[in-house]
Amino acid sequence: MEILSYKQFYSDPVKKESPISDELTKDCYAVFACRHKFCREWCPVYVEERNESYSSYGMHTSVLALAKGQANLDEMSQEFIHCLECGQCELKCPNTMFAGDFYKYSTTTVDLVRKMRRDLYAEGIKYEGFEDVQKVIDEHQMYDQGPDADLTSWAEGLDLPRKGENVLFVDYYNAFQTREVPIAAAKILKAAKVNISILDHPAITTGELYETNLEAWIEGAKRNVKALQEAGAKTVILVNPHEYSYFVKEYPRYVGTLPFEVVFITDFVNDLIKAGKISFTEEYNKKVTFHDPCSLNKLCGNFQAPREIIAALPGAVAEIEEPVIQWKYCCGNGVSSAFRKALPDVAYKVSTTRLRHANDVGAEVLLVACPHCKDMFTEAKVKAGINIEPVHILEVVAEAMGIGRS
């Protein structure tokens, strides 16, 4: 599946002392002129900060102010970092929701934010806390230049081949920081007798790089597609929903239609459960709820599989809010971790709000399908003292299969 919706004129950079294109001005005016403001009401950042500048409406208006000469680019350093890139505003915008399919013209705030972050970076305008984001980029570029053995060290002892039709794509965040997630995925797929392989050297995919150095990120995308092709991939299974959204929505823009099928791990596991290839031997006697990752639910419209997996878990009592309600939620990390790095206090507030909602439905376990969500919720839970355990859904599946939590 590939979801392609983008405006060609976004590729013209916004620069100091240089006029903004007519098309971008009109594009931003269309949102500025809107008085619905549905984009604002459920924006997790607006809900916490109550600052209209940090809504989709505010961000388009800021670019319009630049175009009309009423603001300078230097004043925009803090503006575009206040976005989680969750895509809620796009889902609620009447321009997208009620007219997008008819006019083939929709509001694309996430693209605008990424573009403006890139353009500001190119002009040397950095937001507060950028040093921490740069550290993440440097770290991931170091992994990219490092030895293959480091990138696949999470798979030690799992005996995974390097070529095959089903390739498990493991990004650097999962490979180094939340390796229990790919390990659980690999164990589940092996137990279900699926022949999976991994890449020797996956290239960089991090969103922070996508928002700063587009050329380097595209280079990584090309290398990944080439490596997956060379590995003989017919199906690429993603374990990180952020990377899934990049493969589905961003890669086709830069490298064309992908020569393999892209599947998220929960969809793949759910199909195996339905086909009777996964059977559960242990009961999971917990009251659970599920947090839809923004990149899966909002950006890609993928929400069914985790619910079906949870329904199949023996013993689990689930109270899960529907996907539309979860448009207003985010774990606080953001689809690029730049938000969390630069604005840890706001990220914490967004996260605790979501944990409180999980508490309201009476859950003792908050299941997640995203390693970033797990990390963010774990931090917020400890800081806030909210007694809900964030657990990755794959770990629970592995536990119920009797192959243990990794």
Added chain:
Amino acid sequence: MAENVIIKYGHFSVEPWRMQDYVKQHDMNEAAVNKIVKDRLMYLDWMHRQGANRILKGFDEEELHGKLD
């Protein structure tokens, strides 16, 4: 009124030549259009269900006559 009804990817669509003066149509494939339609239907369904729980009952006949008196 439009002279023709255009259907693209299975959904009503504006004729592209009408989108030349102010904003132009952007690149959007079938999956993107289907996602918009699916999201809209989900949202409308949710919104109507919310509305159904919250709509206040109107006057019943007795109350209405009482008001009129």
